[in-house]
Amino acid sequence: MKPLIKISESVIKRLSKAKEPCFGKLAGTCSQNTFVVLGLHVDNETDLFNSYPGEVYCCGVFQINDDGTFDEDRVLQSVHVVDVTDSPIFISCKLGAPNEIVVRIVSNDHIEELEYLTVSEQDIYSQFVHIRLKGEIPLKCEVSLESIQEAFQKVIKTVSSGEVVFTIPKTNVFLFGGANEDSTVGIDSERKVVDMLEESNETVEGIQKKKKTQSFKLDILDINILKRVTRNTEDSATNQHAPLCILEKKAAKALDTMLCIDFLSVIYREGKVANLYEILIETTVRYLKLYESSLMSYFVTYVSDIAYIAEVSRLETFHFYPTECGHFLTLLYPTSETENSLKKQRELLHKQLLLDVVTPMFRRGNRYKFKIENPNSGPLLNPHEGVKPTDNGGTIALVKGKYEYYHYCQNKMDDNGWGCAYRSLQTLASWYKLQGYVDREVPSYKEIQKCLVDIGDKPASFIDSRQWIGSTEVNFVLNTLLGITCKILYVSSGEDMAMKGPELVNHFLNQGSPIMIGGGVLAHTILGVDYNQQTGDIRFLILDPHYTGGEDLHVIQNKGWCGWKTVDFWDKSAYYNMCLPQVPRGV
Secondary structure, eight states, rough: OOOEEEHHHHHHHHHHOOOOOOEEEEEEETTTTTTEEEEEEEEEOOGGGGSEEEOOEEEEEEEEEEESSSOOOHHHHHHOOOOOOOOOOEEEEEOOOTEEEEEEEEETTTEEEEOEEEEOOOHHHHHHHEEEEEEEEEEEEEEEHHHHHHHHHHHHHHHHTTOOOEOOTOOOOOOOOSSSSSSSSOTTTTTTTHHHHHHHHOOEEEEEEGGGGOOOOOOOEEEEEEEESSOOOTTTTOOOOOOOOOOOOOOOOOEEEEEOOOEEEEETTTTTGGHHHHHHHHHHHHHHHHHHHHHHHEEEETTTEEEEOOOOOEEEEEEEETTTTOEEEEEEETTTOOTTTTTTHHHHHHTTOOOOOOOOOOOOGGGGOOOOSSSSTTTOOOTTOOOHHHOOOOOOEESSOOOOOOTGGGGGGGOTTHHHHHHHHHHHHHHHTTTTOSOOOOOOOOHHHHHHHHHHSSSSTTTOOOOOOOHHHHHHHHHHOOOOOEEEESSSSSGGGGGGGGHHHHHHHTTTTOEEEEETTTEEEEEEEEOEEEEEEEEEEEETTTSSSOOOOHHHHHHHHHHEEEESSOOSSSOOEEEOOOOOOOO
């Protein structure tokens, strides 16, 4: 029976947008004669599979060339690395021809063309639960290549031997290893993985989709890893003896650290709980291998083919979910490395994943924010997603990426009547932070005022005052504190805003940052436009900083605090200045 092949829309888009011929591997899952291809990466010295979530494996290869042909011998040789199926997938693609993607399977050294389905992320992840595995494992060894490798092998052996237990936080559910005891406590092992979601209070995460401003939900289940402190008395494999110590006197550096495990796994919702323990063990081992390889890549240098270990810094785990990828990717960065020092690595990663090299996707600021990291008391993210659509029938161009909604009276501060431009500035600053362009936090009112005083734009008495600022001051602050340049558009009256459609469409298509606009005594944030070139009609997607209520998305969207406005929204008797922040190019 031929397998059913489903390929993510994101994979198809990346294949069709490739700039040069290449050969690489496909990443996906396989279950019940169904392949789901989630990702891909070009072959180079770095193997990315340890960065993919657990249960995502190499399921085939792909080739892109100028004429759509393929090297059969190379394909047959390359698919031997696939160990999750006897029928690996092979995708061939003609460069620059999105409609000429051909899918084949390789069976018994024979390559056969096969039909496939292109599926959305929503369709894919409706079948899966993401598990986020967290815990701590100590690592102690000498700082040498051999000692570090031996230490990791020992930790992996300990984890694989069944000496760890998994538990769902705030529940009585435990998963054990070993054949001589019940494998689960608190839940029937014959139940499905999806049933475990009911045992956890915080499982729903949001992935926002740009297309049609819709969103879908990811189910993310937190599971902790614990080390067993008692032994199974029925375990026959343990004849304990006194430890053997060898004393060697020499000068050496010691590595004494705690491996903070934080990794993801993709599990079929309908899978049995009984199978979960082994999957979590494999997930833990994958993370340990990722940690070891990251440690070696950052701190091992070679002189005359001899390996030397440099000073070892702590590694931090970052989970990324680039929209262009359509799946999680986990990377480890040393705390001692700056964003600039990691630039070359990010550029190589973008090329390996067939991503553009002008938009950051793997800076620390691009990390995925889990629900526990986004408390309900904080500013709302992207409140424009889900607003009632415009009926203007023109070209719609919207803000790209994420931002936070800053408005009056947040953080118990009474800025009603004077702080609207400050709040719009904070929204703009949050966009640059969440896109990873800057490292610093969103500036406070006092930091904004002090910045304007420091550059000589305002007198010292401006600090802690309630004086207004406008688009010019917003430009000064963004440039001084964030290093961002801005373009200023002047409009003589609110009525003339109708003439700015082409320029605003161009800004959102090519820059994608939110716009601050000031006029009269009011300031607003523009998140997008709908410009009808044939009729000249225009609609503006406005985020209003004058809102004084709580973070209630229903009220904000339905009461017009975030929504589409006609040109009549602007005061015909007032002039306006728009501050259009420009976007740095590079990863």
